[in-house]
Amino acid sequence: MNALLRLAARSAWNRRFVLALVVSSIALSTFLLLGIERIRSDVRDDFAESVSGTDLIVGARTGGVQLLLYSVFRIGSATNNVRWTSVQAIARQRAVSWVIPISLGDSHRGFAVVGTTEAYFDHFHYGDDRPLVVESGKRFAGVYDTVLGSEVASRLGYRLGDRIVLSHGDGAFAANDHADKPFTVVGILAATGTPVDRSVHISLEAMEAIHLDWAVGAPIPGLSISAEDASKADLTPKRITAALVGLRSRSAVFSVQRFVDDFQPEPLMAVLPGVALDELWEVLGTGERGLLAMSVLVSLVSLAGLVAVIMAGLDERRRELAILRAVGAGPRQLLLLLAAEGGLVTMTGAAIGAIASLAAVASLAGVVRSQVGIDLHSHWPGADEWSLLCAVVVAGWLASLVPGVRAYRLSLADGLSPRI
Numbered sequence: 001m002n003a004l005l006r007l008a009a010r011s012a013w014n015r016r017f018v019l020a021l022v023v024s025s026i027a028l029s030t031f032l033l034l035g036i037e038r039i040r041s042d043v044r045d046d047f048a049e050s051v052s053g054t055d056l057i058v059g060a061r062t063g064g065v066q067l068l069l070y071s072v073f074r075i076g077s078a079t080n081n082v083r084w085t086s087v088q089a090i091a092r093q094r095a096v097s098w099v100i101p102i103s104l105g106d107s108h109r110g111f112a113v114v115g116t117t118e119a120y121f122d123h124f125h126y127g128d129d130r131p132l133v134v135e136s137g138k139r140f141a142g143v144y145d146t147v148l149g150s151e152v153a154s155r156l157g158y159r160l161g162d163r164i165v166l167s168h169g170d171g172a173f174a175a176n177d178h179a180d181k182p183f184t185v186v187g188i189l190a191a192t193g194t195p196v197d198r199s200v201h202i203s204l205e206a207m208e209a210i211h212l213d214w215a216v217g218a219p220i221p222g223l224s225i226s227a228e229d230a231s232k233a234d235l236t237p238k239r240i241t242a243a244l245v246g247l248r249s250r251s252a253v254f255s256v257q258r259f260v261d262d263f264q265p266e267p268l269m270a271v272l273p274g275v276a277l278d279e280l281w282e283v284l285g286t287g288e289r290g291l292l293a294m295s296v297l298v299s300l301v302s303l304a305g306l307v308a309v310i311m312a313g314l315d316e317r318r319r320e321l322a323i324l325r326a327v328g329a330g331p332r333q334l335l336l337l338l339a340a341e342g343g344l345v346t347m348t349g350a351a352i353g354a355i356a357s358l359a360a361v362a363s364l365a366g367v368v369r370s371q372v373g374i375d376l377h378s379h380w381p382g383a384d385e386w387s388l389l390c391a392v393v394v395a396g397w398l399a400s401l402v403p404g405v406r407a408y409r410l411s412l413a414d415g416l417s418p419r420i
Helices: 002-014 016-049 064-072 084-091 119-123 150-156 204-209 227-232 250-261 273-314 318-326 331-371 383-409 412-416
Strands: 056-060 096-102 106-108 111-116 134-137 145-148 183-189 199-203 242-247 268-271
Touching (some): 056 250, 064 273, 084 096, 084 250, 273 383
Parallel strands (some): 145 183
Antiparallel strands (some): 096 111, 096 242, 106 111
């Protein structure tokens, strides 16, 4: 068997230029296959790690996925707001331990502005129950203080003490800027790899202050309230966008959810983050399967190229195979020879593709995180990736049996007396 492998390796080396193209093709397909699987897995992990320790998300009655997207991932917008009195009623429930109110709708140079309270820094966890950490500075205390996510600070070059201006809505028009009420950066959060990094955090009172002279999404004509006067007004919030709720006991989650769903003063809903995530992945499942199918098709094309190259070389190798038959090699040995050759080519290509995938993740993780917001994890391939890698190798070996069967059927006389 060892002699057969050495013979297959030397035979492949003699045709190294042609086989190098096949190896490159298999390597690229393996790179694509493993890359898509890594991105799919890391995107799922990023979404799952964006919020931890939150038992319920409360918002206006809408779809569970939509509520999750705008309250946690800052994607989309709410169909309606929630009255502050309703949030207080939920917080008074015996089973409720804490409530994090969230008010959305404004932005700063493309980054979402999040109005909240100090409970956000005390109780919001992510990943494996990790708390938020103020890397530099402090939490907001004054009305016009702001705490930036790490990505906001790094991409816009902000430091402690800098003054920034928030914009109403997406900030597409300069007229929507709250230029008369600038904020001061008092804190910068440590990186989390979650939407927190891409958020500008202010207090609920600040959210009220910058909208005192606004109505229906626009400044009130003829009314202008200065920043100082606004800070002295009654800034008790009237409405918020959503609330994250933590319970004293997980066993009470369904009773509190039922209380929220049956809330009489206004239509509300409460969703479990894990259930909403499962619904989200069901929606995205078609796209995931489509990407995986595309990478599988690319791999099949590469393996088809392997078969074509070996088959095309059989006519040139008939004399070689016939001589092997003449010196005692049986048809099965010729079949194993070509199968071993195809297996070596496939394994080499798969190994190069796997190494290239690991190197790409390690070198491009920072760029992908800053540009796309996906936190790629550089680690040893997981079970799913090993399964795909083994599938490529096995499929390549099976594909090489096709020319092997053809060689098995070649006759000794035909090889020694080739047709002219």
